[in-house]
Each structure stands twice: as C-alpha cells, then as structure tokens.
Amino acid sequence: xxxxxxxxxxxxxxxxxxxxxxxxxxxxxxxxxxxxxxxxxxxxxxxxxxxxxxxxxxxxxxxxxxxxxxxxxxxxxxxxxxxxxxxxxxxxxxxxxxxxxxxxxxxxxxxxxxxxxxxxxxxxxxxxxxxxxxxxxxxxxxxxxxxxxxxxxxxxxxxxxxxxxxxxxxxxxxxxxxxxxxxxxxxxxxxxxxxxxxxxxxxxxxxxxxxxxxxxxxxxxxxxxxxxxxxxxxxxxxxxxxxxxxxxxxxxxxxxxxxxxxxxxxxxxxxxxxxxxxxxxxxxxxxxxxxxxxxxxxxxxxxxxxxxxxxxxxxxxxxxxxxxxxxxxx
Amino acid sequence: xxxxxxxxxxxxxxxxxxxxxxxxxxxxxxxxxxxxxxxxxxxxxxxxxxxxxxxxxxxxxxxxxxxxxxxxxxxxxxxxxxxxxxxxxxxxxxxxxxxxxxxxxxxxxxxxxxxxxxxxxxxxxxxxxxxxxxxxxxxxxxxxxxxxxxxxxxxxxxxxxxxxxxxxxxxxxxxxxxxxxxxxxxxxxxxxxxxxxxxxxxxxxxxxxxxxxxxxxxxxxxxxxxxxxxxxxxxxxxxxxxxxxxxxxxxxxxxxxxxxxxxxxxxxxxxxxxxxxxxxxxxxxxxxxxxxxxxxxxxxxxxxxxxxxxxxxxxxxxxxxxxxxxxxxxxxxxxxxxxxxxxxx
Numbered sequence: 001x002x003x004x005x006x007x008x009x010x011x012x013x014x015x016x017x018x019x020x021x022x023x024x025x026x027x028x029x030x031x032x033x034x035x036x037x038x039x040x041x042x043x044x045x046x047x048x049x050x051x052x053x054x055x056x057x058x059x060x061x062x063x064x065x066x067x068x069x070x071x072x073x074x075x076x077x078x079x080x081x082x083x084x085x086x087x088x089x090x091x092x093x094x095x096x097x098x099x100x101x102x103x104x105x106x107x108x109x110x111x112x113x114x115x116x117x118x119x120x121x122x123x124x125x126x127x128x129x130x131x132x133x134x135x136x137x138x139x140x141x142x143x144x145x146x147x148x149x150x151x152x153x154x155x156x157x158x159x160x161x162x163x164x165x166x167x168x169x170x171x172x173x174x175x176x177x178x179x180x181x182x183x184x185x186x187x188x189x190x191x192x193x194x195x196x197x198x199x200x201x202x203x204x205x206x207x208x209x210x211x212x213x214x215x216x217x218x219x220x221x222x223x224x225x226x227x228x229x230x231x232x233x234x235x236x237x238x239x240x241x242x243x244x245x246x247x248x249x250x251x252x253x254x255x256x257x258x259x260x261x262x263x264x265x266x267x268x269x270x271x272x273x274x275x276x277x278x279x280x281x282x283x284x285x286x287x288x289x290x291x292x293x294x295x296x297x298x299x300x301x302x303x304x305x306x307x308x309x310x311x312x313x314x315x316x317x318x319x320x321x322x323x324x325x326x327x328x329x330x
Numbered sequence: 331x332x333x334x335x336x337x338x339x340x341x342x343x344x345x346x347x348x349x350x351x352x353x354x355x356x357x358x359x360x361x362x363x364x365x366x367x368x369x370x371x372x373x374x375x376x377x378x379x380x381x382x383x384x385x386x387x388x389x390x391x392x393x394x395x396x397x398x399x400x401x402x403x404x405x406x407x408x409x410x411x412x413x414x415x416x417x418x419x420x421x422x423x424x425x426x427x428x429x430x431x432x433x434x435x436x437x438x439x440x441x442x443x444x445x446x447x448x449x450x451x452x453x454x455x456x457x458x459x460x461x462x463x464x465x466x467x468x469x470x471x472x473x474x475x476x477x478x479x480x481x482x483x484x485x486x487x488x489x490x491x492x493x494x495x496x497x498x499x500x501x502x503x504x505x506x507x508x509x510x511x512x513x514x515x516x517x518x519x520x521x522x523x524x525x526x527x528x529x530x531x532x533x534x535x536x537x538x539x540x541x542x543x544x545x546x547x548x549x550x551x552x553x554x555x556x557x558x559x560x561x562x563x564x565x566x567x568x569x570x571x572x573x574x575x576x577x578x579x580x581x582x583x584x585x586x587x588x589x590x591x592x593x594x595x596x597x598x599x600x601x602x603x604x605x606x607x608x609x610x611x612x613x614x615x616x617x618x619x620x621x622x623x624x625x626x627x628x629x630x631x632x633x634x635x636x637x638x639x640x641x642x643x644x645x646x647x648x649x650x651x652x653x654x655x656x657x658x659x660x661x662x663x664x665x666x667x668x669x670x671x672x673x674x675x
Binding site: 024025027053054058059061063064065066067068069070071072073074075076077079094095098099103104105106107108109110111112143144146166167168241242243 | 410412441442443444445446447451453455456460461463464465468470471472473474475476477478479480482483489501502504505506508509512664665666667668669670675
C-alpha cells in the first residue's frame, strides 16, 4: 500500500467530501465556508463540488446557526456545523447544552440528534484571548455530548467520518496549529472509534496522556527523554467524552507514573478528571509518584508571542516535568 | 392592554367565513373536541397538582386553546411543530393522546417521554411534535432547522414554531427568522402573545407594539389575528401554509390572546388586575366557537353536549390509565442519554 500524505485540514476536507458524496442527508453549515473556503480553508472548494445548498454559508448567527443544525438533525438531516473559532460556541451554548445534548433523554429516547460541531481551537496564532481558547473540558461535563480531539490527519478524517455517522451530537476539536501538519491518510471511507485512546509510543518509566496539539509535543519530549534513558509511554487521548480509562489505567499500571498534558486551563480540566479517576482505580496503588498535570495557565490567552507561548505547556515543560517526576520530586 | 385594536377580522354573516366553508362538519367537531380536551385536561392536571399527585411545575394555557387547535388542525403528522413551556395545547392539537400525557405528568414509563421529561418537555415525535421546551426561544432555531431539512430533501411538509411574546426578545428569535427569511424556508412562526412574559407586559418588554411588526425586518409577512377566534387563527394559518408549501417562504402569525391562569404555580398575579383577568374570561374562545357552530347550523346543542361528555369520559379513562402506570426503575437512570453507548462518560 502506498503511503499518501495529506495535511490535517486536507484530511478533514476529504472526510467532508466523502460524507457529502455518500450520504444525501449530509450538509455543511457555517460562516464563510462557501466561496471563501472557511477561515482556515478547511472547506476549500467544496461549494463548487456540492453546491451552495449543501455547503451553506450562514449569517453571523452562532446561536441560530447551531440551533438550525440541531433542528435539521431532529428532522432527519446530518448537519456538520463549523464554528469559525470554537470560542464562538460560547454564543451557542444554549442550543448545544440545553437542546442537542438533552433532547434524546428528555424525549424518552424517541429522537436522536445526529449533529456534528467542528471546533477550531487553541492558541499559537496570535489571535489573543477571544480566538484561542481550548474549551473542550466544558463540553466534557455535559452528558449527552461526545467530545473528541484528533491529533493526526489520519484520525482527523476517520473520527470526523465516524462523528457524521454517529446518531448523537459530537463536537470535534481541531487545533488550528495542526491544520498544516502532514501525515499518512488512508484513501476512501473509514471510521476511527470515538471512544478509544491510542498508544503512540510505548515506554516503561512514565505515562504521558496528551490531548490534541499536546500529542506531538509529548512525542517530541519523549524523544529527548529517551536520550536520557527515560522511556515515556505517550497516549493520544483522542476522546474527551467518553474517556478511555482502560487504556490509561493499563499504562499507569505498567509505568507507575502519570503526567496529564492539555492546552485547556489546568483547573477543572481534563487532567483533573483523569487524575481523579486514576485515584479511584486499581492503578492508584501502582503509583510511585504523585500525578502531575500540565495545563494552560490561569489566564486568558495573551497576545504577546512570549506570553502566549508561556500560557500553554511546551515541549520543554513536558521534558522538565518528566525529569522531576522521575527524580521523585514535584 | 387588551389587544382589541388588533382584532380586525370581520364577522361575516351566515357561513360566509371561509373557515366554516373550508372544513367539514367532522373536522369542525374535532376542533371543538380538541379545544375542550385541552381545557379539561389542563384543569384536571392543575387539580392533580394541587392534590399532590404531580411533581414539579406546570404552565397552563387555559384561554389560549383557539390558537393551538386553529394552527394544528390542518397539519399532517409529517409536518413538524416545536412547542413551548406552555405546550399542552399544542401537543393535543397536533394529535397526542391524553392518557400518555397524564402518564408523563405522573412520571410513568407509559408517558410520552417515559417520565423523563414531564410537562415542560412533553413531545410526540410520531405526530410531528418535536417537543415543548423549557428554554424561552429554544424551539425557534429547532423549527427553523426542521424546515431547512424539509427544504433540502425537497419535501412539501412544513415546520410550525409556537412561541410566546416573551421569546420575541431572545436572540434566537431574531437569528432564526432572519435565516428563514434569507433561505425562504417552509416555516410558520406562531406567536401566542398572551401579553405577559411571566410578569412583564409586552408594553414594558418590547419596543414595537406588535410582535408581527418585526416580521418585516426578516422579509416575511406578519399578520395579527384575534387569537381567541379559532376561525381567524385558522384563516391566517391557511394562507401561511399555502405560502410555505408553495416554496414562497416563512410567515409570522401573531395570535393576540391571554392566559387566564398565572404563569406557573408560583404566580400570585401581582402584575395584573382581577378586572383584566375577568374581562378576558369573557372572551373565552370555546363558548365563542360553540356559539358560531350553533349559529351556522353546523352542530346542534345536543351535539356540543355530546362532545363535552365524550371528552369527560376520555379524560377519566386517561387519568385511570396513567395512575396505574409503571414507575421507572432506578437501574434505568442513565438510559437514553446516548443512542448507542449507554451512559458512557
């Protein structure tokens, strides 16, 4: 089999094209996703291929737009709504949290809400505090939602296709700095599970559970640490809700040390949840060191590149964290 | 504020009102039956609440039955509605059975939402009812989206969105109507303007005199009708339906009406006078409809009595059915959070 490389954004676009091609119920909605091609050129020229009805520019109306997507899903369509920046989902929380997440349950299981929200997220673009957040943990708190965060082009395609075919609402967080990252992407249609973490590197000394953009950073850190004789196991979380604790627990039982790494603010974050669940699991007795969390600083994302970089975990922070953990101190 | 200036529908003599000519005797009788069913269902629901048989709260639409039935009576099951927290009338109007509604109120598995939703989320997708909604304005984008789905599949069905005057100041109202106007969606927005958003009057909350005035801002017709006159409501609905089914786009109908009960169980009626409430009780839509049915020779007094008696019998059976219903199992607590994965977290 030939190895074909695509960028993350090309992989997302390919998934959208396959879904549009294969399922007449699928359509895309969002701001400037048509002739403009999307703020990050993810939808590209899809409007030329599939027309303005199915690659639908919306007014700048996030609450209404997200809600229209939910209503269309209730009525048998398969909408994929792109938030131009995931920060703007704050304008649409009502429809995501009160409606999409709860309708199936409130109606006694008589409806499903097969809607997908695409969520370009994260810092590193100099767009400052209102265009750089990582809010996935917020949505992880809501029963009824599924929240995923693919870190590779291959998963970006496979998880989006799985999300579109899923009967329940799925939020797909795409870190904006990953859009240009290239990697192998299989041809054709395939599903990547929405509930399974992936071990990206095996190791015996410390488990690093990383989400989204933190996966390549953790892998780079692991490479540095390997030169020092520290073998890190890197787990790509992939799914925020549900959490694949089986994979994490198995790894911690092997390594006895855990670092949770995510870009979202550390307090009440993904790492807090994983840490708590390890404490509640049989892996707790295997720990040789306290659990470490590396997360976003307790600050809105700053504009200054120096400060922006300092506000989220970097490769050096991960290396330093692992060394500290291995040396028994925190 | 009495809304009388908006009640411009002329009363024509004989059977000249198109509503009576357009519908068969059976259809008109069914409309009366549903209005009585809503009224008596809500009175009994209120009674069961007072007696402690029902949990939570409920919002009664007593006095507003003409809009629920006048809007829904010509819809098919394939047409969608979205409803409001004051949604019992819409549910019955769209074809729900009261035994499953009572069962829902009593929190039973037999209820429309298997006891998971209660009064504020009552729904019946089988009859196109996508549900009451606990969020003011919550249904506006949903109905708009259902209409978009219809348009995308090139269907002839419509989506009808009931909302109250309170919702007309939510962003969801403006965003939804704008999109429907831009895309010419087959959706009919029905504002049941009962003149108070909980305690605040439309005069104090809304910068224009009529909610229908706002339709112009979204490129659709906005008509005002006497919401207590089923014929006027239905005639406006006919025009909106024709427009929607012909692909000409959305409409807004504002039904000027009044709820004679309080907002919910906590209401002490401090924001309106007894005189105002009494005045509106005098405009009760059900006796007015009965009088016209008799005047035009469509139903006899005996037939009207027969409708009422049948409603009482249906409600008694429904109440007994619901009381004998099955309580949910705690073991099933997290069922239906997801379609396939159980309560995965």
